[in-house]
Amino acid sequence: MQSFTCQNCGATVEAKFCGQCGQKKQERITLGQVGDDVYSGLIDFESPFLKTLYFLTVNPSKVYVEYLDGARKRYFSPVRYSIWIMTLMIAIAAMTDTVIVDLSQLESNAPELETQLARFQAIINSLLIPLYFASACLTAGFLRFVFRNEKYTFAELFYPALLNISHFCLVYCIAILLGVFQNAWSQLLLTVLSVVYMCWGLTGIFRPVSGKKYLKSFIAIVLGLAVYMLAFAFLSFSIGYFSLL
Numbered sequence: 554m555q556s557f558t559c560q561n562c563g564a565t566v567e568a569k570f571c572g573q574c575g576q577k578k579q580e581r582i583t584l585g586q587v588g589d590d591v592y593s594g595l596i597d598f599e600s601p602f603l604k605t606l607y608f609l610t611v612n613p614s615k616v617y618v619e620y621l622d623g624a625r626k627r628y629f630s631p632v633r634y635s636i637w638i639m640t641l642m643i644a645i646a647a648m649t650d651t652v653i654v655d656l657s658q659l660e661s662n663a664p665e666l667e668t669q670l671a672r673f674q675a676i677i678n679s680l681l682i683p684l685y686f687a688s689a690c691l692t693a694g695f696l697r698f699v700f701r702n703e704k705y706t707f708a709e710l711f712y713p714a715l716l717n718i719s720h721f722c723l724v725y726c727i728a729i730l731l732g733v734f735q736n737a738w739s740q741l742l743l744t745v746l747s748v749v750y751m752c753w754g755l756t757g758i759f760r761p762v763s764g765k766k767y768l769k770s771f772i773a774i775v776l777g778l779a780v781y782m783l784a785f786a787f788l789s790f791s792i793g794y795f796s797l798l
């Protein structure tokens with residue numbers, strides 16, 4: 554085989570794949586190749602994206618454990634997966650005029666406060682993706698704390714936490730499409746369901762699972778949510794306080 558320069562990293566390559574970066578020797582892009590890419594990326598059930606989507610629904614801990622233990626190519630990258638699902642949710646919310654984080658039920662008599670809260674709400678809703686990442690950090694931190702004798706580190710636990718939180722956004726998508734997302738009872742039901750999904754999926758990482766482990770992860774999850782909510786309450790309160798000075 555004739556040697557060539559890798560188009561991705563510039564290394565000299567004498568095989569079909571670059572030994573430095575792993576890229577295959579590339580030819581000019583043809584329509585057929587675009588078709589193949591779309592098919593293998595989205596439609597082919599063996600594609601990492603659909604595989605990740607399917608298994609996160611029926612057996613989330615299988616995805617987490619296999620990914621953490623090194624079967625990474627089999628699944629879609631957790632960060633990309635999360636950004637895709639969250640972007641889908643944000644798009645559906647925008648198309649249906651749904652506010653994902655709704656602070657309008659916070660009663661207030663002062664008009665300046667209302668304006669500030671509306672501004673705060675707009676900021677929060679435009680920062681949903683980084684906020685979900687922050688929430689995954691909190692969950693991973695508390696999981697690491699309650700399971701500190703297990704082998705997984707904080708950095709490793711971040712990926713299951715992120716995949717868990719973002720995959721559940723698909724349930725939010727369904728609720729938004731059904732027009733029940735902003736209803737107080739469905740908000741409560743969605744919160745309970747998300748805690749159940751988190752407990753079920755995240756406890757499964759620490760095998761063999763036991764009642765005690767479910768309890769420990771429940772505590773970690775609730776602590777993560779509580780800190781997250783407190784941070785929100787504190788920010789809303791500070792905005793209220795400073796706007797009334």
Ligand SMILES: [Zn+2]
Pocket residue numbers: 559560561562563564571572573574575576
């Ligand atoms: Zn290369």
